Amino acid sequence: MFTKVTSCPISGDTNPIPYLDLGLMPLVNNLNSSREESLSCKKFPLLVNYYSTSGLSTLSGVVDPKVLFSNYVYKSGVSQPYIEHCNHMFEHLNKFVKVKIGDVFLDIGGNDGTLLKTFQSINGGIWCINVDPAKNLGSISREGGISTIDDFWSSNVANNITHCKVVTSTNVFQHTQPIRDFAEGVKKVLSDDGVWCLEFPYWKMSLDTRQFDQVYHEHIYYYMITPLKMLFDQIGLEIIDISQHSIHGGTLRVISRKKRVSLTHADVTKEYIKAEKHYNIEYLVEWGKEIKQHTVRCKKFLDNLKHSGLKIAAFGAAAKGCIFLNAAGITHETIDFIVDDTDTKWGKFMPGTGIEIFPRSKVQTENPDIMVILAHNFAEYISKSVRPIFKGKFVTMFPTITYYE
Numbered sequence: 001m002f003t004k005v006t007s008c009p010i011s012g013d014t015n016p017i018p019y020l021d022l023g024l025m026p027l028v029n030n031l032n033s034s035r036e037e038s039l040s041c042k043k044f045p046l047l048v049n050y051y052s053t054s055g056l057s058t059l060s061g062v063v064d065p066k067v068l069f070s071n072y073v074y075k076s077g078v079s080q081p082y083i084e085h086c087n088h089m090f091e092h093l094n095k096f097v098k099v100k101i102g103d104v105f106l107d108i109g110g111n112d113g114t115l116l117k118t119f120q121s122i123n124g125g126i127w128c129i130n131v132d133p134a135k136n137l138g139s140i141s142r143e144g145g146i147s148t149i150d151d152f153w154s155s156n157v158a159n160n161i162t163h164c165k166v167v168t169s170t171n172v173f174q175h176t177q178p179i180r181d182f183a184e185g186v187k188k189v190l191s192d193d194g195v196w197c198l199e200f201p202y203w204k205m206s207l208d209t210r211q212f213d214q215v216y217h218e219h220i221y222y223y224m225i226t227p228l229k230m231l232f233d234q235i236g237l238e239i240i241d242i243s244q245h246s247i248h249g250g251t252l253r254v255i256s257r258k259k260r261v262s263l264t265h266a267d268v269t270k271e272y273i274k275a276e277k278h279y280n281i282e283y284l285v286e287w288g289k290e291i292k293q294h295t296v297r298c299k300k301f302l303d304n305l306k307h308s309g310l311k312i313a314a315f316g317a318a319a320k321g322c323i324f325l326n327a328a329g330i331t332h333e334t335i336d337f338i339v340d341d342t343d344t345k346w347g348k349f350m351p352g353t354g355i356e357i358f359p360r361s362k363v364q365t366e367n368p369d370i371m372v373i374l375a376h377n378f379a380e381y382i383s384k385s386v387r388p389i390f391k392g393k394f395v396t397m398f399p400t401i402t403y404y405e
Helices: 035-039 065-069 080-093 114-122 135-143 179-189 203-208 225-235 270-276 281-307 319-328 361-366 376-389
Strands: 002-004 017-026 043-051 056-059 061-063 104-108 127-131 147-149 164-170 190-201 237-245 251-258 312-315 337-339 355-358 370-373 393-396 402-404
Touching: 017 281, 017 319, 043 061, 043 281, 061 065, 080 114, 080 164, 080 190, 080 251, 080 376, 104 114, 104 179, 114 127, 135 147, 164 179, 179 190, 179 225, 179 237, 190 203, 190 237, 203 281, 225 237, 225 251, 225 270, 281 312, 281 319, 312 361, 337 361, 361 376, 370 376, 376 393
Parallel strands: 104 127, 104 164, 127 147, 164 190, 312 337, 312 370, 337 355, 370 393
Antiparallel strands: 002 061, 017 043, 043 056, 190 251, 237 251, 393 402
16 A cells, blocks of 8 residues: 655666655545544655655655545635636647647546636537546536546556647646656657646745645655656657746646657756756755744644634645644644535544534634634635635745734
8 A cells, every 4th residue: 555666767766865754644635534533544654755866856655546546535626716727728728739629638637627627618619538537526527528537547548549639737747656657648649739738836836935735645756847857858758838827836837749850949948957956955954854843833833822712723624734734733622623615525524633624604603713724825815705704814834824814
């Protein structure tokens, strides 16, 4: 169920250097049915290593993906900011491809089909395919009219799909251990004039803003452009555009295509690679130490509020929140309840914390004094949408402890 990562998948380096050890952590999306189950749930090592030969950061070990993804609780369709992000993505892609009726759009790890349904609402003439292993989400995707394959992406799955004008994979590439097979599969299905739109949490941005909550068992790899370009060069893909986006706490969108001698373009990776040289192992080790200190500060801050008699709630029963709470040792003794918009999470408990999850209506009945925004990547949206029913103070913990209005 837990397998050690012994080498870099890009350079083959077998000398990993550890720099962030969060100890034993629960599986963030395996919500529990009771407080007792939550507090005694199974935990696995969560350690980040660095490979100097490629610049890639990886977990020291991986949990069986069938355990992590076969029945997934996160639904992308409940996030209005994500839907808006999908709209902007379609506009961006139009700069690189000429979309015609009948063009095939493939979304790898497409969750409940939200991205493809958004694309179809803009251009009803495209044919959409979603490949995702979560069968519970696949049924939702099909109900929305999306052709859906319930499987993990691989070059074998790619054998059944051809001539894709656009391939998208948003926030999924870092979940995949066989990254070379993943990328080769994408290359196989791309049409000659097609593009791959890859999005992932940009590790440089996470480092800059202390977002250690990006680290959990589903995220095996932590990407910068340096190792990504090395991988793409090896398999015959070329990066033609890079852009940064605020969603998910700092996302990088990389547009690539099959490498062709007849087409030339400016090297858009140079400035990124130059900036990433600063994030060497010395920097990373110091960063890891600072994270440990930050979690201690956060727990002390919230404990002091609780001891002063204040009622504390939190918003966002997502992976980030689970990691933050467990890393800081914050439980139901400090935070009274968590609010989330995903109905399948209501009545469940956040792993390792004993904190129960409720719908927004709980805010009105309980009137908490403090609301910790665990889903800090959506802090603006959450604060504005919750403010009509919440009269207390919002708090975010990243990059520093801040009262948020």
